[in-house]
Amino acid sequence: MDKLIDSQVKLEVEELTSSRLKLMLEGQFFKVKRTPxxxxxxxxxxxxxxxxxxxxxxxxxxxxxxxxxxxxxxIKEKSDALKLxxxxxxxxxxxxxxxxxxxxxxxxxxxxxxxxFGEKQGYIVTTDDSGxxxxxxxxxxxxx
Amino acid sequence: MKRLCxxxxxxxxxxxxxxxxxxxxxxxxxxxxFCLINDETIAFGIxxxxxxxxxxxxxxxNKAVKQKFDAALPENQVVFMLxxxxxxxxxxxxxxxxxxxxxxFDAIYSFSYKEDKIRKVYQELADVVIPSAEIVRTKIxxxxxxxxxxxxxxDVSTKQFEEFSENKNLRLxxxxxxxxxxxxxxxxxxxxxxxxxxxxxxxxxxxTPTVGNYDSRMVMSSNKAENxxxxxxxxxxxxxxxxxxxxxxxxxxxxxxxATRPGLAKLYNQLGNRDEVRELLDMNASYLVAKGKxxxxxxxxxxPVTQKLQSxxxxxxxxxxxxxxxxxxxxxxxxxxxxxxxxxKCHFYQVNETIKLDEYSxxxxxxxxxxxxxxxxVLKDKSQLTALVSASFTIEDxxxxxxxxxxxxALYPPDTFDKKHVQFSKKDxxxxxxxxxxFGDKKGFIVKLNSSSQISEIKYSDHL
Numbered sequence: 001m002d003k004l005i006d007s008q009v010k011l012e013v014e015e016l017t018s019s020r021l022k023l024m025l026e027g028q029f030f031k032v033k034r035t036p037x038x039x040x041x042x043x044x045x046x047x048x049x050x051x052x053x054x055x056x057x058x059x060x061x062x063x064x065x066x067x068x069x070x071x072x073x074x075i076k077e078k079s080d081a082l083k084l085x086x087x088x089x090x091x092x093x094x095x096x097x098x099x100x101x102x103x104x105x106x107x108x109x110x111x112x113x114x115x116x117f118g119e120k121q122g123y124i125v126t127t128d129d130s131g132x133x134x135x136x137x138x139x140x141x142x143x144x
Numbered sequence: 145m146k147r148l149c150x151x152x153x154x155x156x157x158x159x160x161x162x163x164x165x166x167x168x169x170x171x172x173x174x175x176x177x178f179c180l181i182n183d184e185t186i187a188f189g190i191x192x193x194x195x196x197x198x199x200x201x202x203x204x205x206n207k208a209v210k211q212k213f214d215a216a217l218p219e220n221q222v223v224f225m226l227x228x229x230x231x232x233x234x235x236x237x238x239x240x241x242x243x244x245x246x247x248x249f250d251a252i253y254s255f256s257y258k259e260d261k262i263r264k265v266y267q268e269l270a271d272v273v274i275p276s277a278e279i280v281r282t283k284i285x286x287x288x289x290x291x292x293x294x295x296x297x298x299d300v301s302t303k304q305f306e307e308f309s310e311n312k313n314l315r316l317x318x319x320x321x322x323x324x325x326x327x328x329x330x331x332x333x334x335x336x337x338x339x340x341x342x343x344x345x346x347x348x349x350x351x352t353p354t355v356g357n358y359d360s361r362m363v364m365s366s367n368k369a370e371n372x373x374x375x376x377x378x379x380x381x382x383x384x385x386x387x388x389x390x391x392x393x394x395x396x397x398x399x400x401x402x403a404t405r406p407g408l409a410k411l412y413n414q415l416g417n418r419d420e421v422r423e424l425l426d427m428n429a430s431y432l433v434a435k436g437k438x439x440x441x442x443x444x445x446x447x448p449v450t451q452k453l454q455s456x457x458x459x460x461x462x463x464x465x466x467x468x469x470x471x472x473x474x475x476x477x478x479x480x481x482x483x484x485x486x487x488x489k490c491h492f493y494q495v496n497e498t499i500k501l502d503e504y505s506x507x508x509x510x511x512x513x514x515x516x517x518x519x520x521x522v523l524k525d526k527s528q529l530t531a532l533v534s535a536s537f538t539i540e541d542x543x544x545x546x547x548x549x550x551x552x553x554a555l556y557p558p559d560t561f562d563k564k565h566v567q568f569s570k571k572d573x574x575x576x577x578x579x580x581x582x583f584g585d586k587k588g589f590i591v592k593l594n595s596s597s598q599i600s601e602i603k604y605s606d607h608l
Contacts, residue, residue, distance in 0.1 A: 023194055038495075
């Protein structure tokens with residue numbers, strides 16, 4: 001029976017090989033679709049796993065990326081921030097939206113990914129004065 | 145409401161699954177835009193590189209880059225790439241304006257691959273919402289809603305806009321380069337039922353008699369039989385190609401617009417990685433192109449790839465499998481019930497799956513395993529129960545029906561709300577075991593018997 005139980009989960013793995021991702025972040029990124037076969041409706045979950053030094057962990061918080069930036073990635077201007085916004089869209093599977101916006105407020109970048117009932121949802125990215133990313137938080141109430 | 149419509153469209157598409165899957169024959173990373181060139185095996189794409197985006201010519205047969213171009217791309221985003229009979233590729237760009245929610249039509253550029261040069265051929269000065277764009281020989285048809293306005297027709301050879309038709313009621317449904325013309329309707333002939341006759345208009349502007357109808361009605365109903373998408377029906381056999389040509393027009397398409405094109409919806413349903421696809425970008429007789437998850441996917445329609453190509457090493461897959469094994473625990477509990485033993489010839493086990501999400505949270509699920517000896521199976525569908533019934537068990541009277549109901553209670557304990565609905569009855573020679581109620585509909589099991597009162601079929605229904 002243990003063999004039968006073990007066979008009840010189907011994993012489909014794909015490595016994210018986008019050059020913009022690889023140029024910005026260290027480690028390997030895998031998109032994993034986990035489908036429990038004991039369900040008849042075909043429901044599944046999507047995870048992004050990061051592999052570094054032979055270890056895997058789940059990317060369930062954008063702030064986990066802060067320690068993974070390559071030393072040469074700094075946010076000096078809007079185009080640098082836009083690159084990060086695209087990488088976040090890729091990792092967290094944010095669909096392209098007409099509501100996407102990018103606003104700078106000092107060392108903080110507001111990355112609006114979508115609007116939902118009038119609320120702007122997206123990422124707040126904070127850098128130090130050199131442009132090094134120090135914090136990435138997701139919020140569903142961005143105030144521009 | 146719009147979101148509900150999308151959900152319904154997705155559900156109807158999802159239900160219409162197709163046996164043979166078609167996986168991408170290859171994919172292109174960081175590709176912003178892509179267009180096939182008629183029925184050739186080459187295609188153009190705009191690919192983002194480290195410091196810039198550039199036009200790239202792909203060889204689809206060899207799944208390789210054929211040529212990279214240095215021409216500086218327009219500053220604004222390219223939304224359409226249209227290969228033209230004059231040997232140039234035309235690029236339409238969009239821009240955004242403060243206070244305008246929808247993107248605006250910006251300009252038309254030509255790209256000469258021989259010279260590796262991009263030139264602006266038209267600049268839009270008015271605030272025009274970005275239209276859809278199709279090219280027929282040298283004419284670009286820029287169209288919006290056919291019920292609101294005629295398309296604007298830009299002739300790249302004269303670099304001028306020209307009139308679509310003297311008949312102001314004539315409206316474009318779609319333009320087709322394959323057939324060198326336009327499928328049109330006359331707005332003044334749209335009936336109260338929202339149905340209008342359609343015609344084919346060739347390059348010279350000659351219009352055929354009616355070749356079919358365009359029905360613009362859309363019905364989204366919880367009654368599946370009433371659901372209806374806008375679409376065309378063809379009455380003239382010489383113009384049956386219109387249906388296929390319509391499928392190959394109007395790109396890009398996403399959820400709703402895919403559903404309005406039955407042929408395209410069928411291909412979409414066959415895509416092996418459909419869950420990853422956000423948009424269908426282009427199609428010809430040999431290839432379908434889609435976009436999603438940061439990639440552009442190329443599907444071979446003539447020689448479908450039926451197995452997913454493994455891009456990750458076995459070692460990494462095993463590492464990932466171990467990661468999930470470490471996070472997941474299963475506990476097996478034998479379901480004890482004398483009624484179960486009477487009705488079925490096997491044992492049942494409840495298996496609880498617990499996934500550790502983080503230090504504080506868990507996700508739980510469960511399923512039932514039936515089996516005896518070394519033969520086990522997961523009960524995914526309640527109709528599987530039929531084959532597991534003991535040959536000695538019969539339902540001849542209410543007492544034996546009560547035993548069957550007790551067995552159901554052991555396997556599928558009713559929740560607090562359903563408990564009051566649990567009952568059984570005999571109707572038209574078969575037994576009904578009601579397990580609950582939802583929005584006035586009784587749900588439960590129908591049990592059919594043979595002439596010896598043995599169970600011949602167990603069926604579950606949400607509408608008893």
